[in-house]
Amino acid sequence: DGGITQSPKYLFRKEGQNVTLSCEQNLNHDAMYWYRQDPGQGLRLIYYSQIVNDFQKGDIAEGYSVSREKKESFPLTVTSAQKNPTAFYLCASSADLSNTEAFFGQGTRLTVV
């Protein structure tokens, strides 16, 4: 089945540690996205990539980093510079730039302990 796989589903991090969230898609989509979702707020864009080896900052990129070495993979690293990392993180992909049909993974819940 085609889709997007995020792992792990739950992640706990100690303050001061970097953690990496995995996102893999087998939809052959060019564009991939990382969003953060907090209670009572809409999804906020962290980073996006429209092609391999290229990515752009979204609205809240500070404290995060990404890479896009393969078309199917777009990992997100939450660094110790991110002051409030506890959130639900969603990865998405779309076939083209119009982004009219974005497919989402099941999300990773990150908690700082």
Add this chain to the structure above:
Amino acid sequence: QKEVEQDPGPLSVPEGAIVSLNCTYSNSAFQYFMWYRQYSRKGPELLMYTYSSGNKEDGRFTAQVDKSSKYISLFIRDSQPSDSATYLCAMSDIGSNYQLIWGAGTKLIIKP
């Protein structure tokens, strides 16, 4: 003022009722309008998208866009308990490189 406003709810209705979910927006350049459904602790899934103004129907779901009023709606007919979820609106335009701008979501509860 947020670019996209959406009543967070919760909105609680009896099974079989017609549900109306709404979003207002401020950017008149938006051209693409989407509705996503999100179950608890899951990723959103696309229900419908509409380009520019007008209506679009898919089974029990109807999406309406009124660009003159900067207002979009999602109607659910014959609502079922399985429709209980959070409904997110999103919109985009070519000027922002099609980046989606999201509402905060409305939590819908269908009571059996």
